Amino acid sequence: MFFRTTTTPAGGETADVSRSTRTWSSSSTGRVSSSSSLSSGMISSGAYEQQEGDDSNEEAGLVVGVAVGKEVKECKANLKWVLSNLDAVITTGGDKMKGNATVVLLHVHRPAKTIPFMGASFPAEKLHESEVSAFRQAETQAMTRAMAKYRAICAKVKVAAVCKVETVSGDGDVAQGILRLVVQNGIRRLVVGAAADKRYSSKMRAPSSRTAVSVQQQAHPQCAIWFLCKGNLVCTRPPAVVVDAAESHGQQAAGAQHPSASGGHRLCWDDNHHHLQQQQQEEDIQSIFAEAQVLRRERERRDEQVAALEAQLVSSKRVIQDLQEKLSEAHCLVFTLEREQEELRRQRDAALREAAALRDRLLEELVELSYEELMEATQNLDESLRLGQGGYGTVYRAVLQSQSHGVAVAIKVLNNQHALQQQQVEALRKLRHPNVVPLLGACSAPQAPALVYEYLPAGSLDDRLIADPDKKPLLWPERTRIAAEVRSALIFLHDNGVVHGHLKPPNVLLTTSSSSSKLADSGLCRLLEPDVLMHCTLSANTVAYVDPEFLASGELRPTSDAYAFGVLLLRLLTGRPPMGLARHVRAALTEGRVADILDASAGDWPYTPEQAEQLAHLALSCCEMASHNRPDLAGEMVAHTLQSFATI
Numbered sequence: 001m002f003f004r005t006t007t008t009p010a011g012g013e014t015a016d017v018s019r020s021t022r023t024w025s026s027s028s029t030g031r032v033s034s035s036s037s038l039s040s041g042m043i044s045s046g047a048y049e050q051q052e053g054d055d056s057n058e059e060a061g062l063v064v065g066v067a068v069g070k071e072v073k074e075c076k077a078n079l080k081w082v083l084s085n086l087d088a089v090i091t092t093g094g095d096k097m098k099g100n101a102t103v104v105l106l107h108v109h110r111p112a113k114t115i116p117f118m119g120a121s122f123p124a125e126k127l128h129e130s131e132v133s134a135f136r137q138a139e140t141q142a143m144t145r146a147m148a149k150y151r152a153i154c155a156k157v158k159v160a161a162v163c164k165v166e167t168v169s170g171d172g173d174v175a176q177g178i179l180r181l182v183v184q185n186g187i188r189r190l191v192v193g194a195a196a197d198k199r200y201s202s203k204m205r206a207p208s209s210r211t212a213v214s215v216q217q218q219a220h221p222q223c224a225i226w227f228l229c230k231g232n233l234v235c236t237r238p239p240a241v242v243v244d245a246a247e248s249h250g251q252q253a254a255g256a257q258h259p260s261a262s263g264g265h266r267l268c269w270d271d272n273h274h275h276l277q278q279q280q281q282e283e284d285i286q287s288i289f290a291e292a293q294v295l296r297r298e299r300e301r302r303d304e305q306v307a308a309l310e311a312q313l314v315s316s317k318r319v320i321q322d323l324q325e326k327l328s329e330a331h332c333l334v335f336t337l338e339r340e341q342e343e344l345r346r347q348r349d350a351a352l353r354e355a356a357a358l359r360d361r362l363l364e365e366l367v368e369l370s371y372e373e374l375m376e377a378t379q380n381l382d383e384s385l386r387l388g389q390g391g392y393g394t395v396y397r398a399v400l401q402s403q404s405h406g407v408a409v410a411i412k413v414l415n416n417q418h419a420l421q422q423q424q425v426e427a428l429r430k431l432r433h434p435n436v437v438p439l440l441g442a443c444s445a446p447q448a449p450a451l452v453y454e455y456l457p458a459g460s461l462d463d464r465l466i467a468d469p470d471k472k473p474l475l476w477p478e479r480t481r482i483a484a485e486v487r488s489a490l491i492f493l494h495d496n497g498v499v500h501g502h503l504k505p506p507n508v509l510l511t512t513s514s515s516s517s518k519l520a521d522s523g524l525c526r527l528l529e530p531d532v533l534m535h536c537t538l539s540a541n542t543v544a545y546v547d548p549e550f551l552a553s554g555e556l557r558p559t560s561d562a563y564a565f566g567v568l569l570l571r572l573l574t575g576r577p578p579m580g581l582a583r584h585v586r587a588a589l590t591e592g593r594v595a596d597i598l599d600a601s602a603g604d605w606p607y608t609p610e611q612a613e614q615l616a617h618l619a620l621s622c623c624e625m626a627s628h629n630r631p632d633l634a635g636e637m638v639a640h641t642l643q644s645f646a647t648i
């Protein structure tokens with residue numbers, strides 16, 4: 001049994017399924033076809049008549065019409081569904097598979113009403129014929145490509161496919177176009193999209209697009225229709241039962257249907273339809289099961305994660321608790337230590353205050369030591385207590401007892417055995433300056449004349465200028481500060497009518513932590529006979545610091561201290577031995593390479609290069625042979641130069 005079209009639309013060419021399964025021709029030549037004589041509404045059954053005895057289609061195999069749009073992406077899934085279920089679709093309605101089935105791709109071509117031109121869209125009638133024709137050609141080519149893709153999909157599974165294209169006007173109804181193609185090609189099995197893919201839901205049970213609904217309502221009753229969406233069967237419309245007129249009349253008369261024409265036919269359709277629905281349901285159930293399994297696994301994974309996080313939380317809480325306990329213990333400890341520290345600080349301050357008071361009392365009280373007291377303090381001039389030996393005598397470290405406390409002192413036992421003049425000692429005791437080692441007292445016993453000084457525990461400037469890996473080198477800020485302190489001490493002595501006369505690095509003593517320096521042996525020259533003085537001054541360590549004018553005249557003047565100060569500055573600047581040092585520095589100044597002679601052990605020079613030159617100039621002017629060329633230590637120039645280093 002086969003139905004075919006009995007009318008061929010005028011002017012519209014269609015490929016003949018029975019003649020060719022490879023080629024197709026289209027009525028779309030860029031013109032809108034005016035071939036359709038069908039109006040909307042039910043299609044005339046005259047166009048869908050049975051051709052008795054015509055078995056040409058049976059030889060060619062059975063045909064399934066599939067309505068496809070121009071977007072291959074959209075319709076691909078539906079076409080694949082047809083290809084997968086081809087046997088079931090063909091045998092629906094009781095037909096047997098005879099030869100290969102053919103898919104007829106039904107496409108309604110609706111040329112665009114507006115045409116893009118120069119970046120804008122124009123109604124076709126407004127444009128020149130050549131532009132419209134070019135655009136229509138491109139449209140046709142796009143459609144040809146789409147059809148080729150559909151046929152390729154069919155070819156992949158070895159199913160023959162032909163294309164039938166119906167062209168409608170820009171306003172034309174696509175459903176009507178499909179219906180015309182169905183009639184023209186005698187399609188009894190039609191597959192149509194129920195709605196756009198994006199509208200698909202598993203609960204969809206009826207077509208929803210305007211085209212699909214029109215096709216459902218208006219297609220010939222004998223045409224079976226499958227409505228698909230996104231490759232899923234949504235619903236079917238079974239074909240109406242075919243009853244010939246005579247039988248129909250008879251049946252009507254008998255009030256019953258012809259068993260072979262209707263009952264068997266309907267049963268077969270129902271079976272197949274039922275089978276397809278069952279298959280779809282099974283697939284749906286399987287996918288629901290699969291989804292449920294995925295969800296179950298996901299939930300298990302989440303449960304595991306939650307359990308792990310809970311365990312982590314418990315252990316974190318425990319750690320926090322431990323830390324809090326430790327923190328509160330630490331707080332207690334800090335509190336206790338702070339209290340202890342406060343107590344110790346209080347005790348230390350009290351001790352310091354007491355020690356300062358004691359020392360002050362001692363400074364006031366201690367004037368004269370007896371020979372016995374001297375011997376007791378120095379443990380009979382014990383060698384182990386000896387701090388050093390100079391030109392004037394030997395220095396011992398000693399502790400003098402005052403009431404319950406002992407005070408550390410340095411006692412210089414003089415070489416010359418002459419009793420010291422009490423009056424002179426008293427005058428020197430009054431010389432109190434932060435940068436002068438104070439004279440605390442004396443022993444005027446002729447067999448051991450001695451001077452008692454404050455004890456400074458940090459050694460002398462000389463110790464720190466001699467490179468010694470065990471001792472920290474003096475850095476530039478300390479050196480410039482010491483220079484300023486020595487100048488200050490000398491000005492003080494000069495203002496009090498005292499010339500030091502013996503300035504050199506070993507006589508610059510440092511306090512603990514080198515925070516300040518004090519000048520030792522201050523005023524000692526006054527206590528000595530001139531010949532002793534001259535003799536002591538000329539010892540090898542000292543001669544480089546001695547004023548040449550003093551050597552000539554034997555007269556000590558403040559300018560002699562300025563000379564020694566100049567040599568001391570050169571030593572601080574270069575770290576080199578004093579002999580011939582002035583010549584060396586002068587040469588460097590003349591050649592503009594003062595930076596090269598700076599003592600590298602004092603670190604990087606932190607001041608300007610000009611300041612290095614200024615200091616070198618000052619030192620050299622102090623070392624002038626003629627005393628009247630030396631600067632006044634209390635003068636503006638010296639003050640200005642040394643103060644410029646105090647800013648860092």
Ligand SMILES: Nc1ncnc2c1ncn2[C@@H]1O[C@H](COP(=O)(O)OP(=O)(O)OP(=O)(O)O)[C@@H](O)[C@H]1O
Pocket residue numbers: 387388389390391392393394395410412437453454455456457459460502506507509520521539542
């Ligand atoms: N008040 C003091 N406190 C601590 N140490 C001192 C004190 N006075 C001197 N000394 C130490 O005793 C050493 C000897 O000092 P002394 O003044 O006798 O010798 P000098 O300074 O080296 O040479 P000169 O006798 O030529 O001045 C010093 O180098 C110093 O280390």
